[in-house]
Amino acid sequence: MIVGDVMLYREGLARGLDRLGHVEVVDSLTSPAATEALADTPPDILVLDISSPDTLDIIRPLICAQPGLPVVGFGVGGQADAMRCAEAGISSFVSREDSIEDLDQAVLMAARGEAVCSPRMTARLIRHLAALTGKAHQRTDNCLTAREREVASLVKEGLSNKQIAIELGISPATVKNHVHMILEKLNMPRRSSIGMVV
The missing domain is CATH 3.40.50.2300 (Response regulator)
Known part of the structure; x- marks a missing residue:
């Protein structure tokens, strides 16, 4: 089309x-x-x-x-x-x-x-991606609370909200709130994006 x-x-x-x-x-x-x-x-x-x-x-x-x-x-x-x-x-x-x-x-x-x-454009895209990844890691270290980093790490491992709640001894609703805040702070569109920067 x-x-x-x-x-x-x-x-x-x-x-x-x-x-x-x-x-x-x-x-x-x-x-x-x-x-x-x-x-x-x-x-x-x-x-x-x-x-x-x-x-x-x-x-x-x-x-x-x-x-x-x-x-x-x-x-x-x-x-x-x-x-x-x-x-x-x-x-x-x-x-x-x-x-x-x-x-x-x-x-x-x-x-x-x-x-x-083009090869030149490919090189530029790779540099751009590396810069974005570096910024994302910096944002993770600077703006997430200790609990949010824990939740993000477990999300990266593929655990569900219920599994994370059991692991951390908190309610699934609290985990959901933490995930929402992580996405908002890191300006990410979806949960699966968390694993790319944490």
Whole structure:
């Protein structure tokens, strides 16, 4: 599925990919229409025009609608754009200077579960991830109480709230409150994220 707000781009990409014959374009939609279409009939790959400044605002609902859906972003302007795309959940990047053949290859690689990213961008993403991990560890040490660190450690081991309650001699409701505070303090979206920083 190709998603973009400029019909000319969408139609051109659909025809170009069709001409190459490696992938089948099932639909070509604007971002609001794509959100609804993804709920009904999800494609194998989403090809997203990210050249518009507000595209990253709409990618999150698209990815939330279909977690695990590979997204190939095209029209990436530079490394800063690619970094924002990676943070939004886009797994492959095709720059503004790349060809329809490059996009075709990116889609085929995404279908195999591979990501397309230049070596320079890969290095930058690794450095960025290392910096985030370091900040997260620093946040853990600085802002969690001793009890919250204990709870976080047990969450990391995969224990349920009930198991943690038994282990620490507190109620499951208290554990739930601690987990909520940990997520809030570390600015994390879900419980499974705790294990990545503790």
